[in-house]
Structures are given as structure tokens and as C-alpha cells.
Amino acid sequence: MDLNTQVTEPKLAGKSGSQFWKRFKKQATLHVFVGMGMIFLLIFAYTPMFGILMAFKDYSISDGIGGIFTSEWVGLRHFDEFVHDYQFGMIVRNTLVLSLLKVLFTFPAPILLAILLNEVKSTAFKRVVQTVSYLPHFISWVVVVGIAFSLLSTDIGMVNKLLMGLGWIDKPLDILTNPNSFWGLAVGSAVWKEVGWWTIIFLASIAGINPSLYEAAQIDGAGRLARIRHITIPGMQGTIVVVLILTIGSILGGGMVGSNFEQAFLLGNSINNPTSEIVQTYAFKVGLKDGRFSYAAAIDLIQSVISVILIFSSNFIAKRSSGSSLF
Secondary structure (H helix, E strand, C coil), X not given: CHHHHHHHHHHHHHHHHHHHHHHHHHCHHHXXXXXXXXXXXXXXXXXXXXXXXXXXXXXXXXXXXXXXXXXXXXXXXXXXXXXXXXXXXXXXXXXHHHHHHHHHHXXXXXXXXXXXXXXXXXXXXXXXXXXXXXHHHHCCHHHHHHHHHHHXXXXXXXXXXXXXXXXXXXXXXXXXXXXHHHHHHHHHHHHHHHHHHHHHHHHHHHHCCCHHHHHHHHHCCCCHHHHHHHHHHHHHHHHHHXXXXXXXXXXXXXXXXXXXXXXXXXXXXXXXHXXXXXXXXXXXXXXHHCCCHHHHHHHHHHHHXXXXXXXXXXHHHHHHHHCCCCC
């Protein structure tokens, strides 16, 4: 019996090995694409992570790349300096408020739009609305800010000219420079730009719901709102949870719209700085303008650690409450 086992096991191992290599050769093209993606991640995502060391060292650009490893070790000095910076409270407040406002308005908007489009019977109208709503996603934030300047500027803004022409205002509205207007402008432009793109994701989840459920509910006398509440929304639950986890994990960067830095950098100025200065723009300015790369790396590392904690926490809460999770 032992002899048979010793004879057959190598045969089975050799057979399974040959099947693996045959399958591997058939899927060679797919493996090439996967390998290219892994190489891309290795070069541009994992290799730069060695730069994290700068956050714990007194690095200078004159030291070159090797200076990342040879510079003086200063531990948590840069972290402590940022926490005790006189602008720390304002920067953290602006980052959190802007991020929370975006989650509050940009997360429900595509879900609502997807549900409304699903209830539209006219296919042509539905396609037109989808196309018009997701096209802004492909416009860069530089162009979006240029459009905002053309519409809202106190000098050449079309909105101010129209309102003054109608006699509704006596002087132009300083929307682009008023600190009290920045958060509303940033959130509004983010919703306009990205709501259509995320609507596609939620429409895809609705398309996966069995149509017979709607037919059975309609036969039982369920109205449109009842069908949305008991069939559409539960059918979207898995997608909603995944998107919510990803949104919370990247909340400090802008969540679903992911544009806090671009908006704050392009729309921010010396006048609205009390509400437009956020962690990313502050790190960018002290890193490139002042040449304090170690200090900027420490600031960004703090944000990254908080984001990792948020994504694991939101995944844990979602798994315990709804049974759906990302991992």
C-alpha cells in the first residue's frame, strides 16, 4: 500500500504540473498584461514608498536620492512641529469640513439620480441625461476653474453681469474671493463634475436586479415608491457599501470626487485662505516653495495613516451592521 502511494503521488504531481503550464501558455497574453500592471505598481506605487523615510530624517534636496538613507535621523520632530504649528487648527478644520461636506452631498446624489433614471421609461431621454451628466467627469479641474472664473468673476463674470443688468444686485458678488463662499463653491462644482460618473456605477447595480421581482411586486399592488424602497435600494446595498467604504477611506482627499487638493489649490487665494488652506495644499507649499521635503512628507504621512484607519474602521462597521464589506 505504501509502495503504491509512493508511485502514484509523483505521477499526480507531474500531471497537475503539466496541466498548470499548459493552462499558463494558453493564458500567456493575459499574464503579460497582469505582469505589466504589477510592474507599473512596483515602480510607481511601491518603490516611492521608500520616500516615507524622509518624514523621520532631516533631508535636503542637495543630498540627492541617496540622502533619503544617509540623512540625519530626527524621529518624530517634524510631526511634533506640524501639530504645534499655529495654522494646525485651521488647516485640519478646513480639511475635515470640506471632506465631510463632500461626502454629505456627493454620496447620496448619484444614488438618487440612478434611481430616478431607472424609473424613466423613455430610453432616449435616459441616454441624453446620462451623457450630459457624466461628460463633466472628463473635464480637468483647471478647465472647471476657468469656467467658474468666467461665470463668477467680479470683473468679467456672466452671472454678476446678468444680476446687475436685471437690477437684483448693486455691486458684483465676490464669490471667488469670499472665504464664506469657498466650501459651497467647492462642493457644488464637485457634485456637478462627478455625480454623473458615479451614477453609472449605481445604474449597473440596479441593472443586476431580477426584473421578475418588480413584476411580482406590481402584481401584488406595490406602488412605485414601495418598489424602490423594498427592491431597488436593497438590490443596490452591496454597491452602496463598497462605494461608501472607499469614500470614507479617501475622505481626506475628497472622497468620491477626489479633488480636494486641485480645488483648494486652483480656487484658493490669499483672501479666501482661511477656508481654502487644507493639509494637501499646505504640504505642497512648504515642500516645494520652502524646500522642506521632510516636513511635507511627515504631513502627508499623517494623512495617509488616518486614511488607512478610516478605511479599515468603515469596513469593520459595514461588515458588522449589514454583512457587506470590501474585504
